[in-house]
Structure formats: structure tokens, C-alpha cells
Amino acid sequence: MLRIARRGIVVAACLALVAASSACSDEAPSSSGGGTAASVPGVTDTEIVLGTHMPLTGPAAAGYSKISPATKAYFEYVNANGGVHGRKIKYLVEDDGYNPANTQTLVRKLVLEDKVFAILNGLGTPTHTGVLDFLKTQEVPDLFVASGSRSWNQPEKYPTTFGFQPDYTVEGKIIADFVKKTYPGQVVCHMGQDDDFGRDSLAGVEQVLGADGVKEKQKYVTSNTNITPQIQAFKAAGCQVVISATIPAFTALSLGTAAKLGGFKPQWVPSSVGADYTTLSGLLGEGKVLLEGLVAPGYLPVSTDASNPWVQLYQKVNKEYNGDAPFDNNIMFGMTVGYLTVQALLKAGKDLTREGLISAVESGGFKNAAVGPYRYSASDHSGIGGMQMGRVTGGVQAAFGPVVQTDDGAGPVQEYTEAPATPTSNGIPAV
Missing domain, CATH: 3.40.50.2300 (Response regulator)
Structure with missing residues (x-):
């Protein structure tokens, strides 16, 4: 997607x-x-x-x-x-x-x-x-x-x-496999939309990391844009990597809310569903610098x-x-x-x-x-x-790895x- x-x-x-x-x-x-x-x-x-x-x-x-x-x-x-x-x-x-x-x-x-x-x-x-x-x-x-x-x-x-x-389960497994190999020993958490999107994603992540491998699990609904409690929970849990099953508006909202809390800068790994750089940078405006280092999977060539x-x-x-x-x-x-x-x-x-x-x-x-x-x-x-997998570097989203x-x-x-x-x-x- x-x-x-x-x-x-x-x-x-x-x-x-x-x-x-x-x-x-x-x-x-x-x-x-x-x-x-x-x-x-x-x-x-x-x-x-x-x-x-x-x-x-x-x-x-x-x-x-x-x-x-x-x-x-x-x-x-x-x-x-x-x-x-x-x-x-x-x-x-x-x-x-x-x-x-x-x-x-x-x-x-x-x-x-x-x-x-x-x-x-x-x-x-x-x-x-x-x-x-x-x-x-x-x-x-x-x-x-x-x-x-x-x-x-x-x-x-x-x-x-x-x-x-x-x-989303296939994608969750692929993301979790990457996280397991790239960020060994780090505290992993999950943010998911409160429907099959979030549930299937978490199921795939837990197949690879195990239920105990995801320390904090939070949900959101698209009708409520206040996700400060969820992001505060991630910060309190010491999350170092946050895998998210989020649509673009809530990917942007998650990054922006974390930045406003201060002192909380996990590695964000969103689903391909909410990871298009052009869309996110448009939502974030001057805050698009928050996208630097964002990692996400894709199933099509990157548009750039x-x-x-x-x-x-x-x-x-x-x-x-x-x-x-x-x-x-x-x-x-x-x-x-x-x-x-x-x-x-x-x-x-x-x-x-x-x-x-x-x-x-x-x-x-x-x-x-x-x-x-x-x-x-x-x-x-x-x-x-x-x-x-793909990564944002210098304001450019590019694929890497096999x-x-x-x-x-x-x-x-x-x-x-x-x-x-x-x-x-x-x-x-x-x-």
C-alpha cells in the first residue's frame, strides 16, 4: 500500500x-x-x-x-x-x-x-x-x-x-523480523488501530517476537485525535522501538505528540499503510524533520x-x-x-x-x-x-536490503x- x-x-x-x-x-x-x-x-x-x-x-x-x-x-x-x-x-x-x-x-x-x-x-x-x-x-x-x-x-x-x-499479519512478521535483527535487546512496543488492521498487525509481530517481546500495546480509534495517553504510556514503558499499524494522519500525530512530550524519541517503524513520505511531510509541515530515520516496509518501488x-x-x-x-x-x-x-x-x-x-x-x-x-x-x-524495507534519509525515502x-x-x-x-x-x- x-x-x-x-x-x-x-x-x-x-x-x-x-x-x-x-x-x-x-x-x-x-x-x-x-x-x-x-x-x-x-x-x-x-x-x-x-x-x-x-x-x-x-x-x-x-x-x-x-x-x-x-x-x-x-x-x-x-x-x-x-x-x-x-x-x-x-x-x-x-x-x-x-x-x-x-x-x-x-x-x-x-x-x-x-x-x-x-x-x-x-x-x-x-x-x-x-x-x-x-x-x-x-x-x-x-x-x-x-x-x-x-x-x-x-x-x-x-x-x-x-x-x-x-x-497485516505478513507485514507484522516482516517488520518484527527486521526489528529483531536490527535492534536486538531493545524495548519494542506496538500502536494499532482498533480493528483488524491493528489486531492482525500485532498478531504478526507477536509470531516473531512472542507476546512477551512487545512490552506496551496501545490502540487508537480514528474518531479521537487525542492520543497523548497512548504516547505517554509508551514513554513510561521505556519503549525504544514503536511498531505502528496507523493510517497516515495517525502516524504523523504519533510522531508529533511524542515530540511535544519531550525526551521521547523512539525508532518509529510504521506499517506501509501510513508511511508514505510525501503524505506525512504534507501533514507535518515544518515538523517533517521528525520523519528523518523513519523505517517502514513497502511492496512497490519507492516513488522517488x-x-x-x-x-x-x-x-x-x-x-x-x-x-x-x-x-x-x-x-x-x-x-x-x-x-x-x-x-x-x-x-x-x-x-x-x-x-x-x-x-x-x-x-x-x-x-x-x-x-x-x-x-x-x-x-x-x-x-x-x-x-x-525503506528508510527516510535526508528527506528522501528509499528502499534498502533484500x-x-x-x-x-x-x-x-x-x-x-x-x-x-x-x-x-x-x-x-x-x-
Whole structure:
């Protein structure tokens, strides 16, 4: 995937989620997933309609609001070059504000009213969890969820849902393995979002360090920007390394709050979810000096690596189709999702059906900008299984060390040695 500002900026970036509720029933599927193009929802002879829910506003908007425009820009690039088997991709983006109640309403609209072919890259653990059963009932492909929750990897329970980024337990294991080797004997603590994001991350960390290897464990909720008690607890416990499962606003808030307490300067190792330097420096403003030395894993090339062919491709697309938006890891994320989606649609064939798309993803074998392997199969819907550590030095975030891979079970963290893939000459996947 996939980073306090001056005090006022952070508070603005962390606006509380609006409390709401939505009672929903599960209608029968609007149509069979099979059939001719004319009878497949969201598919015509000239068009494929996809939809998503994204936090374009609200507490998770910082950074993440750039993802869907980047995906859409890549689709427009593909459309301008002939589309997918002659069809152009139309991408409908709904703003849920990172509010689960909004997500349910908007996803139902996309499926029942807009008749999308698939839901793509819906963002957020608390938000997307609430639509899993509905999408299953409707037999809608639920592709490449923008969250590392292990909930997406339940092919028997949710056969149409697939993850994208490394799940949070895989990431937790990779971070903990790095911390164990790099900071031996130091006091390690954990800060986690109070949902599957934080819980799965901690589970991975404890698989490597043991429950006793994490001295202090704290949680936060996105509706409360006062995390001073949590940071004070870390300081009192003598934490030397803090691993955090935090969205960008709360990564920035954690660093800024620690700095205000004085005398507390642990090594911060956030999840890739909240570690993009461009996003964090924007939140921190003049306080971006606090990011120096920040260490975090990543599963895509770092956006500042101008020598990387994927960065070069995405910068070109970004300039031509995304208004030349400030280029960062969120744009890398969005365009990689777009590239992977086109790969899957091409693999599904010209006679496009929902079942055919699911089978195409399960067949696996995808290679693109991801530094580690995709794990897709009929029995594994989890997504990318490898990561590489990165560090901020002199205001530049750069990767270092080997790419490593693991699973969300008892498997070891080990080096991934396969050579990285490169994009095709025209930047569009081959069939």
C-alpha cells in the first residue's frame, strides 16, 4: 500500500467519523454472473464498468484520496490505446468518507443502480468489512481490496473477494523480523488501530517476537485525535522501538505528540499503510524533520526512484492523464492496481463474465510493479506476499536490503530472489 502537522493541520486531517447506521437487506443477485456481454452487468460490446468506494474526504483522505484518480488515469491511458479486448474501462468512484455506514449505501448503489461489473479496490478494513456479505450474495467480483485484513482471504466463505497488498499479519512478521535483527535487546512496543488492521498487525509481530517481546500495546480509534495517553504510556514503558499499524494522519500525530512530550524519541517503524513520505511531510509541515530515520516496509518501488521502469511509466501516465499530480507512493499504488486489473481482464478473455474474471485471478501468475510474488490461487485470495524495507534519509525515502516474503502462519521470513518484472514497451499488459 502504503504517511503532526502543525497542530491545526493534524486536527483537520483527523476529523471524526460521522456516526451513522444503515439497515440493509440482501436482495437476490440482479442477474447471473454468466451469459453474453449484453446480459452481464456492467459489460457491453464497448465498455466495462467498475466501481469503488474511497475516502476522498474524512480522516483517511490524506494520501488515500489520490489512489482512485491514479487508477482511473491508468485506465484512461489503456482506453486511449485500444482498451481491453476493444472495450473501454469506466471507473465509478464514490466517496464514503471512511464511514462504514456510507460504504454500505454507496456499494449497494454501485451494484444495484449503476450495475457495475465488479467492485475494485474498495479502501479500508472497517468500511469494506460491512459489504462482504452483500457482494457475495450479489455474486459480484470484489477485487483487490485496499486493506491488508486477512478477511479478504476466505475463498470458501467469500469466493469473489481478493486482497491486494500484503496482509497485516505478513507485514507484522516482516517488520518484527527486521526489528529483531536490527535492534536486538531493545524495548519494542506496538500502536494499532482498533480493528483488524491493528489486531492482525500485532498478531504478526507477536509470531516473531512472542507476546512477551512487545512490552506496551496501545490502540487508537480514528474518531479521537487525542492520543497523548497512548504516547505517554509508551514513554513510561521505556519503549525504544514503536511498531505502528496507523493510517497516515495517525502516524504523523504519533510522531508529533511524542515530540511535544519531550525526551521521547523512539525508532518509529510504521506499517506501509501510513508511511508514505510525501503524505506525512504534507501533514507535518515544518515538523517533517521528525520523519528523518523513519523505517517502514513497502511492496512497490519507492516513488522517488527515478531509475525504476515502473516509476518512469507511472510518471508518464500521471503527467498525461492525472493532471501531473504530485507523484508519491499512493499514485504508485493506484496505478499498480490499474495495471493488475487490466492483466486480469485480459486474461479473462473477450467473452467476459464474472465467473471468468474470478477464474482468471485465481489462475495467478501475475507480475508487475510488486516487489514480491502474488499469491493468488483457488485456495488463496490474499495478494502480495513480499516486502522490502525503506528508510527516510535526508528527506528522501528509499528502499534498502533484500525483498523478503512470508505467510500469515508459522512460515519463516525468507529472502525472495526472483528478478523484478519490467513493464511492456507500451506500458500496457500483454494478453
